[in-house]
Amino acid sequence: MIFSTRNEVQIMSEEINETELEEKEVPAKTTEEKDETHDVERYCYLCRRPESITGKMITLPKDIHICVDCMQRTMDSMGNGQFSFIDATNMDLNNMDLSRLMENMQEPPAQAVKKKDKKKKKKEKKELNLRDIPAPHKIKAMLDEYVIGQDYAKKVMSVAVYNHYKRVVTNTMEEIEIDKSNMLMVGPTGSGKTYLVKTLARLLQVPLAITDATSLTEAGYIGDDVESVLSKLLQAADNDVDEAEHGIIFIDEIDKIAKKQNTNSRDVSGESVQQGLLKLLEGAEVEVPVGATSKNAMVPMTTINTKNILFICGGAFPDLDEIIKKRLMKQTSIGFHADLKDKFDKDENILSRVTVDDLREYGMIPEFLGRLPMVFTLEGLSKDMLVRILKEPKNAILKQYQKLLELDEVELIFDESALEAIAEKALEKKTGARALRAIIEKFMLDIMFEIPKDDTIGRVIINRDYILNHGTPVIELRGQ
Known part of the structure; x- marks a missing residue:
């Protein structure tokens, strides 16, 4: 008897199941047993493939499961007198019909294998509300326990973060959309720029991504694209897009992407990177690779909206003090009330006099500075x-x-x-x-x-x- 189509095989399996039910009435399964069966994955007795690959299997007596492909091949082999398909079972199947084959089969070991729960249990998300956001003076008090000095910088950051998360929670206030307050920190090396941001993110328990601007290049060149900063934030949020869209990104060494002066070569890691960061700072929907820093065909992509992501940029800006002194010394005049040329040489906090014009002369483009409204400096340590x-x-x-x-x-x-x-x-x-x-x-x-x-x-x-x-x-x- 030869079965040439899979439909006939499925009809035969249904007849076998009906006769089995007539001989023995199967008791109804309880809810607990149904849950257990749902977690058990069946394996084909012949090809050992799981049900997730083969599809629905044919259930035979003695709790034996066979996939439709193996059943079809078995029927074809029996009709042609060839049993090469199941020689690996070390059984003499010549001149044996299907019923005797099923009777002589023994229950395979480890037939039922628990499915691996690949999905990790996600942490319960705690939704932000206005009551959970600490007031600026409380944020500053928490920072005071870890960071010494820099009172003005801590005050600016506390207010900016507080207003940012109020904006995230309320979205609009009487149909008035609140803009984002990105920050630019200017301070000498070792003054605590990175440490301030790390401490702030740890106290507020929000995802934080810290990246260096030195590795960023224009799209199409060797290095990281500007979207890589969002990939790091997505990894910090355990690939949770909703949580990442409320996080903080700190771009360190931002002074390294300043526009190069007096160069004839293409500036792939300077002004072009600033232009690439404009859309991220302003707020846009960006496609980001999941689990990687570069886009390619093998990496899945997801979309992140940067509208509610707070960007904090920081840099030491070496030699910026010379630009500030040059601007201040233009006021020097001749006479008894003239300022001395070395008046600002011993001023340790000369960076506190920085203006947007000084940063433009340093090499930062106006469009980039316009998206960082909060500019403040950190004091040199005494x-x-x-x-x-x-x-x-x-x-x-x-x-x-x-x-x-x-x-x-x-x-x-x-x-x-x-x-x-x-x-x-x-x-x-x-x-x-x-x-x-x-x-x-x-x-x-x-x-x-x-x-x-x-x-x-x-x-x-x-x-x-x-x-x-x-x-x-x-x-x-x-x-x-």
Whole structure:
């Protein structure tokens, strides 16, 4: 008997199932059993393919499942007297009809395999509302616990973020659409630009993407396209588009994409990148690759609306102070009331006098600056600020080392004169707060190496002489 079409095979399977139901009445499954069966994936006895690939299977006695393809081939082989299709089962199937074949089949091991739950359980989203948004003074108070100084910068960021999330929640206010307040931070290296943004995003529990403008190039050239900044934000939000559209993007080293002066070559990483960022800063729907930073045919794409994404740009802008001094010195005149040429040379906070015209002369295009309405500067760190950074923040570097030695039951004490010596050395390096850790790592190396050798040490006092390499730390034994 030869079955030439799949429809006849399905008719035969339905007849078998009907006779089986007549012989034995199958009890109705409970809700729990239905849920369990739903999670079980059936495998074909012959080809071992899952039901998700083969489609609906034919159920035979003894809980045996066979796909329609294997059943069709079996019927064709039986009609032609060839059984090469199922030789791998090591069974003598010659001159055997279908009923005897099904009777001699044993239940395969591991027939039912639990489906792998590929979809991760998504975290429950907490919708933003006005009550959950902290007021600006509360945001600044939270920043004060981690960041020393920079009061004006913290005030500007607190107000801008507060207004931004009010805009996100309400969308419109009496049919008046509120514009976005993107920010541009100007400050010397090590003044805390990146640290401020990181702390702000951690306190507000919003997705944050930090990227460098140095790797961005014009579309079609080697490097990252401007859309890569949105890809990083999407990854930070666990590929949740709705959550990413309310996040924060911090573009560091923004001064590196300034327009190149006096060059005849194509500026693929300067002005063209600024022009590419215009649509992102303003607010547009952009196609972004999921899980990659470059677009290609193998990467799925998704659309992100940048209307509610807050952009914060930051840069050190080296030599910007010379442009500011040049502008200020134009007011110098001849006479008793004339300003001296070196009047602004010793001004450590000369960057606080920056204007949009200075940034345009530096190489930033007017369209780019127009989409960053909040321009503010960070102060250069003084000696007193460096001393406070060493000991006051919640995660101050001195507290970190004190905690490390506390695990060895040793008390670490820093003399006030030692802190001043560390701050003086950091000022000489001119790298801001980053210099503090480099200095402390250097003189703490020997202490961290020697202390675990001796269990009798109970206290170590760091003084100024040890920092200046004129002496050794004061070591006190336990019980003294």
